[in-house]
Amino acid sequence: MNRVLKKLESARDLDRITLPLSGFVNRLIPVGKVRDLLHGVPLGHPLHPMLVQVPVGAWLSAVVLDRMPGTGRSATVLIGLGTAAAVPAAASGILDWAKAHESQMRVGVVHWAANAVAVGCFAASFVQRVRGRTAAGKRLALAGLSAATIGGYLGGHLAYRQALGANHVEDIPHVLAEGWHAVAALDELPDEALTRRVVDAVPVLLYREGEKVTALADRCSHLSGPLHEGALDDNPEKGMCVVCPWHGSTFSLQDGSVVHGPATSPQLRFRTRISEGQVEISLAA
Ligand code: FES
Structure with missing residues (x-):
C-alpha cells in the first residue's frame, strides 16, 4: 500500500x-x-x-x-x-x-x-x-x-x-530548551516589520513596535508556511496580525490566536523581554 x-x-x-x-x-x-x-x-x-x-x-x-x-x-x-x-x-x-x-x-x-x-x-x-x-x-x-x-x-x-489538519508547531516546546534565549539586538530589528531568526533550530518570527517585541513560531501551524514572508494586517478587533503567504491563515501577533483559518491551531507564542539591548524569548508558561 x-x-x-x-x-x-x-x-x-x-x-x-x-x-x-x-x-x-x-x-x-x-x-x-x-x-x-x-x-x-x-x-x-x-x-x-x-x-x-x-x-x-x-x-x-x-x-x-x-x-x-x-x-x-x-x-x-x-x-x-x-x-x-x-x-x-x-x-x-x-x-x-x-x-x-x-x-x-x-x-x-x-x-x-x-x-x-x-x-x-x-x-x-x-x-x-x-x-x-x-x-x-x-x-x-x-x-x-x-x-x-x-x-x-x-x-x-x-x-x-501527510499531516493535513495536524498542528505543525506542536513539536516546538519539545525542541526548544527551557529558559531565556537571546534572538537579536533590539536596534537591529526593523520597526513595524516582520523578521525571522533561528534559535535551537526553531525559526522564530519577530515583530517590533518601538521598545516592544512580540514573537511567534515562524512555521505556520497549518502547513508550515514561512510567516515572515507573510503580510501584516491591522485587524480592528485583534490588533496587528500576520497573514500566512501560503493559504492565508491569519494570526494575532499579540497572542497567536487564529483570526482566520484554514489553520485551526493557534500559532505558538513566546514570552519576550529586553535584556541589555538584546531581545530574549522563552517558551510561554
Ligand atoms: S501554511 Fe499557513 S495557511 Fe497554510
Missing part, C-alpha cells in the same frame, strides 16, 4: 483536476465566519473528522441491521440520516482539501471521489428501500460501505502520514 500511496501522492496528472477544482472551491465561500466554522477554527482543530462520525456510524449500523430480521425500517432511517449528515461533513472536508499541498490534494481528490461514490450508493439504497426494493437497497448499502472504507483509509493517510 505504501508504494501505491506514494505513486498517488506524486501523480502530477491529477493536478489538471485538483488545481482548477481547488481554485473554484476557494472562490465559493469567502474568508469569514462561515468558512472559519467549516474549517473548525472555533473548535481549535478541524471540524471534518468530527462530522464524518455521523454518516460512517449510521451507515455501518444500517448494514449490521440489514443482517437482522425485522429491522428494515430502522436501517432505512439510519441510511437517510447518514446520507443527510454526509453533506456538511463533505463541505467541511472539501474546504480543508482546497487549502492543502499539491501532494495532499492528489490523495484528497481520490478520498472524496470514494466518499462521493459512497454517498451515491447510500442515497440510491435509501430510494430503493422506500420503494420497497429491500434486496437492492441492501446490495447498494454494502457497495457504499466498501467505498466509504476506501475513503476512510485515504482520509487516515491524509491526516496521519
Whole structure:
C-alpha cells in the first residue's frame, strides 16, 4: 500500500483536476465566519473528522441491521440520516482539501471521489428501500460501505502520514530548551516589520513596535508556511496580525490566536523581554 500511496501522492496528472477544482472551491465561500466554522477554527482543530462520525456510524449500523430480521425500517432511517449528515461533513472536508499541498490534494481528490461514490450508493439504497426494493437497497448499502472504507483509509493517510489538519508547531516546546534565549539586538530589528531568526533550530518570527517585541513560531501551524514572508494586517478587533503567504491563515501577533483559518491551531507564542539591548524569548508558561 505504501508504494501505491506514494505513486498517488506524486501523480502530477491529477493536478489538471485538483488545481482548477481547488481554485473554484476557494472562490465559493469567502474568508469569514462561515468558512472559519467549516474549517473548525472555533473548535481549535478541524471540524471534518468530527462530522464524518455521523454518516460512517449510521451507515455501518444500517448494514449490521440489514443482517437482522425485522429491522428494515430502522436501517432505512439510519441510511437517510447518514446520507443527510454526509453533506456538511463533505463541505467541511472539501474546504480543508482546497487549502492543502499539491501532494495532499492528489490523495484528497481520490478520498472524496470514494466518499462521493459512497454517498451515491447510500442515497440510491435509501430510494430503493422506500420503494420497497429491500434486496437492492441492501446490495447498494454494502457497495457504499466498501467505498466509504476506501475513503476512510485515504482520509487516515491524509491526516496521519501527510499531516493535513495536524498542528505543525506542536513539536516546538519539545525542541526548544527551557529558559531565556537571546534572538537579536533590539536596534537591529526593523520597526513595524516582520523578521525571522533561528534559535535551537526553531525559526522564530519577530515583530517590533518601538521598545516592544512580540514573537511567534515562524512555521505556520497549518502547513508550515514561512510567516515572515507573510503580510501584516491591522485587524480592528485583534490588533496587528500576520497573514500566512501560503493559504492565508491569519494570526494575532499579540497572542497567536487564529483570526482566520484554514489553520485551526493557534500559532505558538513566546514570552519576550529586553535584556541589555538584546531581545530574549522563552517558551510561554
Ligand atoms: S501554511 Fe497554510 S495557511 Fe499557513
